[in-house]
Amino acid sequence: MNKKQIEYYNASELRGHAKDVVVEALRSYDGHSHEFAAPAVDALIPVSQRSGAVILDCGTADGSFIDALWDLGFRHICACDIDDYRSDTVKAHQHTEKFCAFDFSHEQSTWNDHTFDVITAWCIIPHLENPFHFLREIVRIIKPSGTFIVSAPYLGSMRARKKMLFTAELDRYSATNNHITIVTETLLKKALQAKFELKSKRYFIDEKIYRSRFGRIKRLLCETPWKYRERMRAIFGVNVIYEFVARPAL
Numbered sequence: 672m673n674k675k676q677i678e679y680y681n682a683s684e685l686r687g688h689a690k691d692v693v694v695e696a697l698r699s700y701d702g703h704s705h706e707f708a709a710p711a712v713d714a715l716i717p718v719s720q721r722s723g724a725v726i727l728d729c730g731t732a733d734g735s736f737i738d739a740l741w742d743l744g745f746r747h748i749c750a751c752d753i754d755d756y757r758s759d760t761v762k763a764h765q766h767t768e769k770f771c772a773f774d775f776s777h778e779q780s781t782w783n784d785h786t787f788d789v790i791t792a793w794c795i796i797p798h799l800e801n802p803f804h805f806l807r808e809i810v811r812i813i814k815p816s817g818t819f820i821v822s823a824p825y826l827g828s829m830r831a832r833k834k835m836l837f838t839a840e841l842d843r844y845s846a847t848n849n850h851i852t853i854v855t856e857t858l859l860k861k862a863l864q865a866k867f868e869l870k871s872k873r874y875f876i877d878e879k880i881y882r883s884r885f886g887r888i889k890r891l892l893c894e895t896p897w898k899y900r901e902r903m904r905a906i907f908g909v910n911v912i913y914e915f916v917a918r919p920a921l
Contacts, residue, residue, distance in 0.1 A: 679849040681800070682774045685753050694756055697733045707822070707875040708793050709739040711912050715820060715871070716789060721745045724788040725768075727812070729775070729805075730795035734761030741766040749787070751780060775808070776801035785814045792821045794910065797843075797850040806862040815920040819867060823854035825874060825911040843909070859913060867915040874901070874908030 677696045680689040716724070721744035728736055731750035734757035740748050741764070750757070751771040761767075771780050776799045790813055796802045809819055824843035825831065831842035844850045860869065881890045892903040905911075 677849050678847060679798075679851060682753060682776065690754055690756075693754075694733075697756060707910065707912065708736050708791070709743060711820060711822075711873065712740065712789075712791065713743055714873075715914050716743075716818065718744060720788075723747075725749065725786060726789040726791070727751065727782075727787045729790065729792040729809075730798070731770075732756050733758045734767070736791075736793070737761055737766050738764060749782075751775075775799055775805040777804060780808060780812065782812045784811055786812050787817055788814055789818045789820070792819075794822050794824070796821065796823060796854045797852050799852055802852050802854070803862050806859070807864075810864060810866055810917075813917050815917055817917045818870075819863075819915040819917065820912065821859065821915070822875075822910050822912045824850065825905070825908045826853070826855065827905065827911075828908050829906050830909070856911075856913065859915070863915060865918075867917050869913060870916045871914040873912050874904040875910040875912065876904060876907055877909045880907055 677693060680693070685693065724745060725747040726740060726745050727749045728740065729751055731737060731752050734750065737748055737750055737757070738761060747768055748766055749769045749771070750767050751773065753774055754772050755770060757767070757770070771782065773780050775795065790809055792805075792809075796805065799805055813819060824841075826841060828842070834840060834842045841853065844853075856869070856872070860867075876893050880886065883889075889903075889907060893900065893907055
């Protein structure tokens with residue numbers, strides 16, 4: 672089956688005629704977040720903290736990650752998106768404590784200040800017209816010392832650098848997908864207003880590179896624990912996952 676990319680639609684279109692288009696496209700979404708989201712949360716949030724933590728998934732789409740969070744032991748799961756695209760199956764499981772629909776680029780959510788212990792945003796920022804408004808909302812609703820996990824296409828990889836060199840275009844930004852905002856580590860640090868500390872970052876490797884030329888060597892370099900493993904994963908990674916921790920209130 673050929674996977675589909677989701678074309679770019681503005682907020683009015685997503686709430687109007689494009690909603691059915693998006694719901695259909697999500698069934699065969701050509702993305703990677705489902706492959707690294709749950710493993711990343713599993714690695715970053717201790718098991719002992721999960722059942723009591725209030726967690727928010729931003730841009731929850733069909734809601735499959737909500738079920739993954741439940742399986743990881745979270746019991747206070749909230750979700751948000753510009754509209755409710757959750758599948759009937761996800762809704763039937765009733766794992767969502769509260770869902771909020773709002774435009775991340777221009778509107779404020781209905782949650783109170785300092786509500787969440789953990790917030791996730793899997794490749795959401797590249798889709799936004801106004802990512803700074805969204806990040807200010809994250810600052811508002813996360814608890815002091817809360818964890819913000821955010822991913823984006825990694826523009827420092829060998830593949831991304833080669834594409835820029837030979838085409839003067841950014842990898843993962845095309846005329847047929849919905850990425851419109853560039854995300855870098857420096858941009859995130861500035862937009863989060865020095866109220867967060869970058870605690871860690873990790874890189875997601877698309878398994879397809881292991882089936883390419885010198886695939887076995889690439890797998891050895893990227894998957895075997897050794898001194899330069901993360902450096903190798905940065906060379907071949909397609910997504911980067913940042914773990915930010917909100918600084919304690921003064």
